[in-house]
Amino acid sequence: MEPEDLMIQSVLSNWRLTITRLSALFGGLSQAEFYEEIAPGRNRIVYILGHLTAVHDQTLEVLGFGTRSHPKLEEAFIKNPDQSLETIPSIADLMALWEQANQRLYDGMESLTPRQWVGRHRAVSDEDFAKNPSRSCLTVVLNRTNHAGYHLGQLMLWHAHKG
Amino acid sequence: MEPEDLMIQSVLSNWRLTITRLSALFGGLSQAEFYEEIAPGRNRIVYILGHLTAVHDQTLEVLGFGTRSHPKLEEAFIKNPDQSLETIPSIADLMALWEQANQRLYDGMESLTPRQWVGRHRAVSDEDFAKNPSRSCLTVVLNRTNHAGYHLGQLMLWHAHKG
Numbered sequence: 589m590e591p592e593d594l595m596i597q598s599v600l601s602n603w604r605l606t607i608t609r610l611s612a613l614f615g616g617l618s619q620a621e622f623y624e625e626i627a628p629g630r631n632r633i634v635y636i637l638g639h640l641t642a643v644h645d646q647t648l649e650v651l652g653f654g655t656r657s658h659p660k661l662e663e664a665f666i667k668n669p670d671q672s673l674e675t676i677p678s679i680a681d682l683m684a685l686w687e688q689a690n691q692r693l694y695d696g697m698e699s700l701t702p703r704q705w706v707g708r709h710r711a712v713s714d715e716d717f718a719k720n721p722s723r724s725c726l727t728v729v730l731n732r733t734n735h736a737g738y739h740l741g742q743l744m745l746w747h748a749h750k751g
Numbered sequence: 752m753e754p755e756d757l758m759i760q761s762v763l764s765n766w767r768l769t770i771t772r773l774s775a776l777f778g779g780l781s782q783a784e785f786y787e788e789i790a791p792g793r794n795r796i797v798y799i800l801g802h803l804t805a806v807h808d809q810t811l812e813v814l815g816f817g818t819r820s821h822p823k824l825e826e827a828f829i830k831n832p833d834q835s836l837e838t839i840p841s842i843a844d845l846m847a848l849w850e851q852a853n854q855r856l857y858d859g860m861e862s863l864t865p866r867q868w869v870g871r872h873r874a875v876s877d878e879d880f881a882k883n884p885s886r887s888c889l890t891v892v893l894n895r896t897n898h899a900g901y902h903l904g905q906l907m908l909w910h911a912h913k914g
Contacts, residue, residue: 592755594869594884599758601885602893627790627912706757721757722764730765730893737897738904745905749790 592702599729600697606736607690610640613743614683622679626746631670633746636739637682638665644689647732650711651725653696658685700725755865762892763860769899770853773803776906777846785842789909794833796909799902800845801828807852810895813874814888816859821848863888 614637622634631639642661649656664676677685705726708717717723777800785797794802805824812819827836840848868889871880880886 589884590755591865591869592753592758594887595755595758595865595889597885598869598887598889598893602890602897606897627908630908630912702754702758706754706761721752722760724757724761726758726761727765730761730896733893734765734769734897734900737900738907741901741904742908744901745790745793745908749793 590702592705596700596702596705599726599733600694603697603729603733604694606733606740607694610736610740610743611687611690613740613747614686619679624746626742633743634676634679634682635665635670636743637679637686638676640736640739641682641686641689642666643732643735644693645685647728648689648692648696650709650728651693651696651700652710653692657688657692661685697729753865755868759863759865759868762889762896763857766860766892766896767857769896769903770857773899773903773906774850774853776903776910777849782842787909789905796906797839797842797845798828798833799906800842800849801839803899803902804845804849804852805829806895806898807856808848810891811852811855811859813872813891814856814859814863815873816855820851820855824848860892 617633622637623632625632626636638661642658642665645656645658645661646666648654661677664673676682706721706724708714709723709725709728712720712723780796785800786795788795789799801824805821805828808819808821808824809829811817824840827839839845869884869887871877872886872888872891875883875886
């Protein structure tokens with residue numbers, strides 16, 4: 589196997605590991621726990637679930653995997669802070685959207701060729717990509733893996749602190 | 752440039768970004784803040800600085816970049832929990848070791864060829880690597896990037912919460 593293929597496998601397994609840890613954590617929480625704040629006065633767990641789902645849904649378009657499934661999530665979980673909207677989706681709905689966005693993302697990632705991995709992502713123009721070739725699909729995936737791991741760290745701290 | 756070279760650039764820039772954010776955060780703290788707990792009853796900030804430094808120092812050997820500089824850090828910041836040893840290095844010393852370990856790591860990473868990136872890391876035998884070729888230097892670096900980002904997420908939560 590060529591180095592580039594082995595590299596892609598590493599990136600995918602690293603992504604999967606982080607998502608699996610997050611899903612396991614979310615999957616083990618009670619309804620009530622989702623409405624707790626991660627720290628006094630900070631976001632609730634449900635907001636973090638919604639935020640990660642919204643970011644991953646949006647990332648489908650950034651990576652060129654088609655249209656995002658739930659553009660309304662952006663309003664509730666990216667553009668606005670927690671507790672600013674009157675209603676948000678239920679935990680059950682959010683968990684289903686979380687799984688769905690991750691499945692679509694993963695299927696898309698698996699379909700990319702090495703050249704596509706290092707090709708431009710859709711939120712950057714050809715012209716800007718020519719100036720800065722680091723704005724690739726791979727950079728987006730590494731960035732999103734870190735973003736997910738960053739919130740996982742916060743969730744684990746909250747979780748450990750509870751008991 | 753070949754895909755494999757562009758991939759390595761992405762991985763390096765992702766690593767650098769996380770380390771830079773951590774260094775900026777640590778660099779902006781007062782002495783007293785380093786001795787605060789990240790959450791009630793949890794590790795102090797100084798322990799997290801020591802822990803990340805110890806892990807990065809140890810990673811030098813895992814990646815084959817020579818002997819770690821400060822094997823004693825492992826005792827204080829990996830093998831034992833916070834507040835279990837009578838004395839730990841000063842903040843000034845830890846900050847110097849943190850910078851030093853990261854510099855050595857980064858220099859080493861920059862020297863790796865694509866084949867070396869996907870080659871086995873030193874904590875796995877040839878035999879085990881043959882069975883599981885994902886145990887590469889690249890996997891270690893992605894893993895350490897996530898580990899650093901995970902703690903960064905916790906530090907940012909603590910920092911935001913302070914005010």
